[in-house]
Amino acid sequence: MRGVARLAVHPLRQLGRCCSNACIMLKLGGSVITKKREPMTANLKAIKRLAREIATASVEQLIIVHGGGSFGHPLAKQYKIIEGYRDPAQIEGFSKTHQAMLELNKLVVNTLISHNIPAFSVSPSSCVVTKAGRIQTLYDGALTRLLATGFVPVLFGDAVLDSDKGFAVLSGDQLIAALAIMFKAEKIIMGVDVNGLYPADPTTNAQLDLLPHITLKDLKILLNNIEEAKVTDVTGGMLGKISELIPAISAGIKTFIVNASKEDTVYKALEGKKVVGTIIEKE
């Protein structure tokens, strides 16, 4: 907690409006679009609402990455995919994890299409290889053409092949940061199930004030404090997720953490309107 006092906290400010053809990256958290405690169960109501919000917003170029929630995570955990390939029994689990993610992706893409969004499914495991869990190669041919043709590519956290450990889990967070850099994104909108970044876990302490604006330096201080204290992530895991975005933030891409479970938040964030959330930027 000591590190938090050193944060520069700014008042809420307007999220940057799209003013060029630059791409906006939107993450739809697994905890928003699935029912976390019910295996392989989508939150269809939330997916439909988000599709409506995305359809209403005027965004020229958009890439969507969604998380796994109750689809990918239980299988990835059961078969210890994150530990790499150690046992032939994992082979089936690796494929099943991807199939589960394709199932969730199908629901997201089909809902977006039915709301007249030109969504197109892209499988990360078909175009990414990691090395020790970090993206080593990412084929941009199809994505570049999809964007040029006017599609909204829809990717997801996936079980992927790894050149060091056989296979790995590629989180939607690592993927969205890499894509943001690759396509020189204007901003990243991280749609999660809390209002933004808090100095501690908001689900266990309701009295906390949201951090409306932090810099990369602030973020690194928070992360260092966690590491030095050898404690679990007191922000409820949010800081760990956001640490994946550091390469994109370092490249100057503004990142907004907003509550995608709340009506109109994603719409407003896409439109560059005022919205409750945490802005993280380089300086």
Place this chain on the structure above:
Amino acid sequence: MRGVARLAVHPLRQLGRCCSNACIMLKLGGSVITKKREPMTANLKAIKRLAREIATASVEQLIIVHGGGSFGHPLAKQYKIIEGYRDPAQIEGFSKTHQAMLELNKLVVNTLISHNIPAFSVSPSSCVVTKAGRIQTLYDGALTRLLATGFVPVLFGDAVLDSDKGFAVLSGDQLIAALAIMFKAEKIIMGVDVNGLYPADPTTNAQLDLLPHITLKDLKILLNNIEEAKVTDVTGGMLGKISELIPAISAGIKTFIVNASKEDTVYKALEGKKVVGTIIEKE
């Protein structure tokens, strides 16, 4: 028909047994694994039987490519995907074609997994871009690692991005030939719904003798005759499909056309046992 008399016809001979770690390519025709006249209807009985046959055969390295049948074809036709991007109304159809193919691919992959085959879905549209309908780039990173880890990649004919005409249809036939060359395949087994290549359409003339063995030269003569006569493909479309395999046959990869609708044919072809069919090879 004149060209047929010039073909060198050999007696049936044993299909080459796998004697190295080289990869075998297996095409499962859309007319075998779907019910052609019923939109979006799989032939689950055939898919299960084929999964059993593949599981029983001892193949070290295998890549499977399946066709679209009643899943991809009606949508691709409805939205004129093959003509390229001409009208924004096609955008939805392009995505829907891919979603339909993913649906069929899911049934194939899940059935293979349930028969203990380490199948893994790979989306061609995520890792291929064509130029005027021909493969321009094909990302091999994930496929190479899948094979090295012991997986059976399962791809399919797909709606893909095209650098010339916006989008295109990538046939499973063009794809399997490119993959066969890329991975120096030992042989290609084309599982179709007829016994092999006939000198005319076997569905309208039951008295025809199968061509058990033809060379690349013979194949080219047949194709030239069709072109010169400006007639439709008298072999019932089979010759047009096989013409996609010429680059692989030219590279020395033996190709076997067999009837995947007949019990045990694919099993025997994978095992290198005697089977009714057409062998096409370079010389």
